[in-house]
Amino acid sequence: MAFFRNRRMAGLIRFVGLFALALMIFAAVLLVFGKNPIRAYWDIFSATLGSSYGISEVLVRMIPLILTALAVALPSRIWLINVGGEGQLFIGALFATWGAVNFTNLPAWLLLPSIGILGFLGGGLWGAISGFMRVRGWASETISTLLMNYVAILLVNFFVFGPWKDPESANYPQSAPFPDAAILPSFFGTRIHLGAVLAIVGLILFYFVLSRTRWGLEMRAIGVNQEAARRNGISTSRYIILLMLIGGGMAGLAGMGEVSAIHGQLRPSLSPGLGYTGFLISWMAGGHPIGIVAAAFLLSVITSGGDILQMTHRIPAAGVHILMALILFVVLARRGGKPR
Amino acid sequence: MNRSPLLTLRSMTKSFPGVLANDHVDLDIYGGEVHALLGENGAGKSTLMKILYGFYRPDSGEIRLNGQPVHIRSPHDARQFRIGMVFQDFVQIPAMTVAENITLFLPDLPFVLNQASIIKRIEEVSERYGFKVNPHAPVWRLSVGERQKVEVLKLLLADARILIFDEPTRSLAPHEVDGLFQVFANLKRDGYALAFITHKMKEVLACADRITVMRRGKVAGTIKGSEATESSLIELMFGKQIEEALGRRGETPADGRKPLLELKGVNTRSEGMAWGLKDVHLIIKPGEIVGVAGVSGNGQKELGDVVLGLEKCTKGVKYLHGEKYTDWSVAQVRESGVAFIPEDPLGMAAFPWLSVQENMAMVNTRMYSKQGGLSMDWQAVRSDLQASLERLEFNIPPFYVPLGFLSGGNIQRMILAREMAHHPKLIIAFYPTRGLDVQSANSARRILSTSRDQGAGILLISEDLGELFNLSDRLVVMFQGRIVGESTPQEISMNEVGYLMTGSKGENKKSD
Numbered sequence: 001m002a003f004f005r006n007r008r009m010a011g012l013i014r015f016v017g018l019f020a021l022a023l024m025i026f027a028a029v030l031l032v033f034g035k036n037p038i039r040a041y042w043d044i045f046s047a048t049l050g051s052s053y054g055i056s057e058v059l060v061r062m063i064p065l066i067l068t069a070l071a072v073a074l075p076s077r078i079w080l081i082n083v084g085g086e087g088q089l090f091i092g093a094l095f096a097t098w099g100a101v102n103f104t105n106l107p108a109w110l111l112l113p114s115i116g117i118l119g120f121l122g123g124g125l126w127g128a129i130s131g132f133m134r135v136r137g138w139a140s141e142t143i144s145t146l147l148m149n150y151v152a153i154l155l156v157n158f159f160v161f162g163p164w165k166d167p168e169s170a171n172y173p174q175s176a177p178f179p180d181a182a183i184l185p186s187f188f189g190t191r192i193h194l195g196a197v198l199a200i201v202g203l204i205l206f207y208f209v210l211s212r213t214r215w216g217l218e219m220r221a222i223g224v225n226q227e228a229a230r231r232n233g234i235s236t237s238r239y240i241i242l243l244m245l246i247g248g249g250m251a252g253l254a255g256m257g258e259v260s261a262i263h264g265q266l267r268p269s270l271s272p273g274l275g276y277t278g279f280l281i282s283w284m285a286g287g288h289p290i291g292i293v294a295a296a297f298l299l300s301v302i303t304s305g306g307d308i309l310q311m312t313h314r315i316p317a318a319g320v321h322i323l324m325a326l327i328l329f330v331v332l333a334r335r336g337g338k339p340r
Numbered sequence: 341m342n343r344s345p346l347l348t349l350r351s352m353t354k355s356f357p358g359v360l361a362n363d364h365v366d367l368d369i370y371g372g373e374v375h376a377l378l379g380e381n382g383a384g385k386s387t388l389m390k391i392l393y394g395f396y397r398p399d400s401g402e403i404r405l406n407g408q409p410v411h412i413r414s415p416h417d418a419r420q421f422r423i424g425m426v427f428q429d430f431v432q433i434p435a436m437t438v439a440e441n442i443t444l445f446l447p448d449l450p451f452v453l454n455q456a457s458i459i460k461r462i463e464e465v466s467e468r469y470g471f472k473v474n475p476h477a478p479v480w481r482l483s484v485g486e487r488q489k490v491e492v493l494k495l496l497l498a499d500a501r502i503l504i505f506d507e508p509t510r511s512l513a514p515h516e517v518d519g520l521f522q523v524f525a526n527l528k529r530d531g532y533a534l535a536f537i538t539h540k541m542k543e544v545l546a547c548a549d550r551i552t553v554m555r556r557g558k559v560a561g562t563i564k565g566s567e568a569t570e571s572s573l574i575e576l577m578f579g580k581q582i583e584e585a586l587g588r589r590g591e592t593p594a595d596g597r598k599p600l601l602e603l604k605g606v607n608t609r610s611e612g613m614a615w616g617l618k619d620v621h622l623i624i625k626p627g628e629i630v631g632v633a634g635v636s637g638n639g640q641k642e643l644g645d646v647v648l649g650l651e652k653c654t655k656g657v658k659y660l661h662g663e664k665y666t667d668w669s670v671a672q673v674r675e676s677g678v679a680f681i682p683e684d685p686l687g688m689a690a691f692p693w694l695s696v697q698e699n700m701a702m703v704n705t706r707m708y709s710k711q712g713g714l715s716m717d718w719q720a721v722r723s724d725l726q727a728s729l730e731r732l733e734f735n736i737p738p739f740y741v742p743l744g745f746l747s748g749g750n751i752q753r754m755i756l757a758r759e760m761a762h763h764p765k766l767i768i769a770f771y772p773t774r775g776l777d778v779q780s781a782n783s784a785r786r787i788l789s790t791s792r793d794q795g796a797g798i799l800l801i802s803e804d805l806g807e808l809f810n811l812s813d814r815l816v817v818m819f820q821g822r823i824v825g826e827s828t829p830q831e832i833s834m835n836e837v838g839y840l841m842t843g844s845k846g847e848n849k850k851s852d
Contacts, residue, residue, distance in 0.1 A: 212714070212715050212716070213709070213713055213714055213715060213716070214705045214708075214713035214714075214715075214716060217694075217698060217702070217705060217716060218702075218705055220691075220694060220698075221691050221694065221698075224692065224693045224694055225690065225691050228688055228689050228690055228691055228702075229691075230650060230670060231648065231650060231682065232674065232689070232702045232703060233669070233670040233671030233672075233675070233704075234670075234671070234702075235669065235671065
């Protein structure tokens with residue numbers, strides 16, 4: 001409650017203005033490339049929001065982005081900087097894959113929850129390791145989560161190039177395809193899958209826990225004054241580990257959703273930086289649930305737009321990273337880089 | 341000393357919100373003298389020196405240098421007037437050498453540095469004053485005493501004539517203190533003026549030519565070092581608060597009862613400049629107030645934190661309500677009925693960005709939660725807070741505003757009301773009346789003595805000897821992490837306590 005009240009109209013107007021500035025600078029970049037920026041923006045718009053298919057694909061991409069954003073937003077309430085969404089997503093996908101390819105004869109009603117739990121656990125443990133190291137004073141969670149991203153990706157590579165490589169897949173580094181019972185169901189003939197429900201539930205819980213519950217109150221207390229919180233008997237160590245566990249679990253669920261509903265098997269190319277984009281989203285939104293949805297929508301459009309630019313304008317897909325970087329500057333300019 | 345003073349302060353006044361830190365202070369400092377500023381914490385010594393160094397602007401008053409009125413608006417100005425200050429924590433870059441650190445400080449550096457000439461000057465000056473500092477050594481390798489000498493060197497090379505030392509002996513070992521005093525003597529011989537802030541009596545007597553004692557923002561007196569005695573200084577420092585203080589105390593029925601809190605041989609780690617506890621034995625019985633006297637930084641904070649369970653014992657055992665609680669968490673200790681009134685409410689107890697009622701709930705979030713934590717019972721929080729505020733006769737602020745919007749005194753009242761709301765069995769009170777106006781301070785004292793009469797045990801940590809003598813049933817004195825004295829207010833005089841807390845007596849007694 002109090003944590004929403006800080007937002008002001010003036011801040012919003014400034015945000016929109018700065019966002020427009022970012023678009024204009026990127027337009028200049030496009031001009032340098034010899035492209036027509038108005039055409040390019042129009043193509044991005046019409047391909048993403050101009051058709052029901054386009055909109056459904058934007059929503060599909062929003063699912064993991066919201067979950068990885070929550071993975072950052074939750075620990076950020078007590079000033080933990082989780083840069084490890086990407087790695088937690090990969091480990092979540094790894095755990096989920098293990099379940100899916102080893103228990104092929106379970107029915108869907110049993111197998112789907114199982115791989116969901118496995119995905120959550122995988123990402124959660126990966127995050128909790130960093131939380132534990134922080135509590136023991138061994139390593140800052142910012143550094144350890146960042147470095148463990150590379151470990152996680154290499155671990156997935158190890159399995160798909162090695163023991164889990166599908167013998168029937170002509171030497172591609174990928175696991176065996178998931179059985180049908182391990183594929184998250186999709187809706188309305190689109191690729192929007194059950195992960196959307198997880199993302200929405202996650203957002204609601206995030207809001208509810210923070211604003212209404214005892215734990216939310218204690219977390220806010222730690223966020224405001226850690227020293228006073230400890231003197232009032234609130235265990236900060238417990239919260240550090242727990243929030244890294246739940247946050248990591250959220251990213252793990254995103255990985256589970258991607259591997260089960262989108263790819264149908266584990267591949268090294270599982271994520272085009274979903275974890276890092278989630279980080280950007282969380283800080284853009286200042287940890288605000290509605291803000292997370294809005295920012296996830298925006299970045300989903302932009303990353304989809306990157307694909308469009310590549311296909312229709314022959315601009316490398318990475319070109320859109322320039323736009324994302326500009327938006328990051330907008331975020332930093334807006335509030336000095338602090339979530340509160 | 342019949343020359344005219346090098347530096348004259350006349351009628352310096354400086355107030356901060358709620359405190360008159362300096363109240364028409366006059367001070368003369370002569371060339372070739374060591375001038376000690378003695379007083380309790382908060383007596384206004386540091387404020388005065390910071391005005392002189394341009395950190396604070398005085399509200400009124402005049403500074404004259406060699407008879408000429410000057411305005412010192414910033415430390416930069418102060419250095420122009422050849423005034424330098426050595427701080428408690430030095431401003432040095434550990435990775436760089438002594439010479440580099442000194443060079444950085446010098447004014448008017450040329451574009452191309454001539455390190456060789458600077459090193460030569462450093463060597464000359466350290467030779468002259470017996471510093472023995474190697475200019476090529478990196479600062480991180482030096483001891484605290486050596487780093488302090490670097491700091492003095494900086495000022496000397498920058499041509500300062502008046503050197504101010506802010507508690508220079510605070511973190512020095514005894515032999516380093518002697519070294520520092522030798523430096524003082526050498527500098528004095530060459531006509532430098534030295535002012536140093538301290539609250540340690542022995543040091544003052546060992547090296548000061550003149551001593552100015554400050555008390556509550558005023559000069560209590562200036563005497564010659566050769567004429568000063570410990571008792572005359574203690575009288576100036578603490579005044580004659582003794583007689584008026586005694587008499588309003590309740591009877592002590594605590595003798596036969598079982599201890600509420602017992603510490604046996606407790607030691608803690610020492611962190612940074614603070615003293616860890618050393619072999620502390622302490623008993624608090626229900627229905628008594630145990631006062632802890634001491635100059636702040638001598639282990640009182642650690643004592644409070646150990647009792648609260650925040651600081652772990654490296655040695656020793658703790659008992660609470662008759663149970664061994666050495667390994668209890670803070671939450672367990674708090675829930676067993678321990679209240680904590682901290683020295684710095686904003687830093688240690690309050691959550692400025694949370695509302696008043698949210699701050700109230702924090703004392704026991706488990707008790708105020710419903711459905712196992714899914715929601716909070718704000719109704720109960722508000723009524724408990726209301727009741728507690730009414731009992732204390734404090735004003736009732738709006739409950740929805742962030743606590744940080746209230747004034748400092750009101751924040752302290754809120755914390756007091758929060759901690760007293762659940763009739764605690766043991767109260768750890770750190771300077772409970774600091775920052776309160778007279779009326780609120782009185783009601784805070786009254787609530788402590790009422791709680792005591794209703795059977796609560798109270799650990800009262802204070803620097804205000806009057807308050808300690810007034811409220812306590814028993815007194816302990818802390819010095820450098822040890823309990824160096826224990827008595828009752830009837831059996832010990834304020835002067836004796838003053839001796840003990842400044843380390844003049846008791847050290848010998850304990851060192852056997």
